[in-house]
Amino acid sequence: MLAMIRKEFRQVTRDRRTLAMLIVMPVVLLLVFGYAASFDVDEIPTVVVGPQADQAAERLPDLFAVESVDPDETAGDAEQVLVAGDAHVAVVADSTGPTVLIDGAELFMAQAALQATTAMQAQVPNLSVEVLFNPDLDTSAVLVPGLAGLIIVFVGTLVTSMSVVREREAGTMEQLAVMPFKPKDVFVGKIAPYFLIASIDIVIVLLIGTLLFDVPFNGPVLPLALGAVMFLFVALGLGVLISSVSENQAQAIQLALMTVLPQVMLSGIIFPLSSMAAGVRWIGYLLPLTYFNQVAKGVMIRGAGLGDLLVPIGLLVLLGSVIFGLAVVRFSGQLRPAREKVTA
């Protein structure tokens, strides 16, 4: 038995990368997720509009982080700010009495805002409160758009990386390199099935979400489709990049999980970004799922249009261009590394 244990230890210590992952990554993950795992909402981005906006803004509790006060804007303007996701509470202080509009797409913020406004109603009896987009604060409505993103990450990153590494392990990648394919032919051919499968998966998830769990689909399809395609490019690019630095499928799985886990925890799907410690929150802002989640939630729950989602879609395009571009360069380089003098 001792011989068996000794042999196992030798094997484990020989794979330095796995060993590092087994020892260092839990510590890193615990620290990162420890600071991220919080449902406590300390502040809610808020806009205040209407003729009495200044007075209303002064009387708001600290929970509401007032980002703008504009007496000239109307309830319609305020609602548009919430649709775009630029703030999650809007206070309309006009002649009909103060109204608090709460963004129901951000579950924990909405719950905190509701709690705070209920307390405020004791001092301001004519204060009316309205939860927009997801009035019942339905959990599945908030989670399903993010789940669609998670499926893209799973298929795009994990499965693609394994598929490319498998091809290399089997020695068939060398065949492809010698055949008269251009690297881009192999690249596109390799990822095309996963692109299609992930696209079908998204449609299935969203159909089940809307038909079975009554998740609303309030906005136009186009921005969501655009965001999904861009996000899919990022995920597929990540998959190919991971495969390019992995020697075998086990390493590819480990690395892929290292990109999937932070996206699950830090993209705002489960824990609100505003509840996270500032340093951890910035990691969230670097993750593509954060922006897909904003697009999906924006379209499905808030009914946002393309114009409202230009920032997250633009960032997905940027991330997609960088990551996909890097993946193409690395893949092409690895497929035909030789630069030798050849006489035909």
Next chain:
Amino acid sequence: MTWGTDRVTVAYGSTTALQEVSVDLQPGQIAMVVGGDGAGKTTLCRTVVGLEEIAAGAVRRPPRTCFQPETSGVWADLTVLENLQFVAGGYQLPPEHSRARIGELLEVTGLASAADRLGRQLSGGMRQKLGVAMAVLSEPDLLVLDEPTTGLDPVSRLELWSFINRSAQEGRALLISTTYVDEAERGDVVVALDEGRVLASGSVKSIIDSMPGRLFAASESLGARSWHRGDGWRVWSPDGVDMPGATPAHPDLADVVIVAALLSETS
């Protein structure tokens, strides 16, 4: 036009995998690259087809060069027919020609009855035959096969060699690596490698004729320059002096490769 390498050097960091290796082969010829593990056979094959970056020298290969890697290069999740069809598509063979060529290769390799079997369900011999069939499908001018017969049973080896010879007769140049010296004797040209360096090269006859000194047969080991062969021993005399207790023997390729290795060690 001849294909091959001219004094090619390939290095992985500080390790030299190939050092000034030259191979020269003409259409219809078979060049055998023979050597033990780590000799540089796979690196040479990969270099010829353009998969390795070379530090010095030059590679001469025709535009249509095909390769069968050591792993056979068969896609495990595709059937025999699908593997061949994919390669035909990759080389953009006209559909009619492709169908005829695939049918012909299935017959020649004896894989017709296994056409619908998945790559992973094939025996080692069948998989290697399919690998060679895939490599030869597009009728390349140069065919590079990396250890196609390693691990095969004698019958499968013979069948594969019959197929390989047929390819050479069709005018193709073949570069084949092997660990078996007896198999290397089938080549028109032989390159014996050791630790990335050429121990001997040329035709089997020229290599044998070029052996310095003399070879003797003995019933027992006669020192450091002795090696076991069959039911007896071979002894090499570098200066050709008669060996007491040993009789003169005709060297074969295996003997000469061993002598070359001994010479290489002493130099």
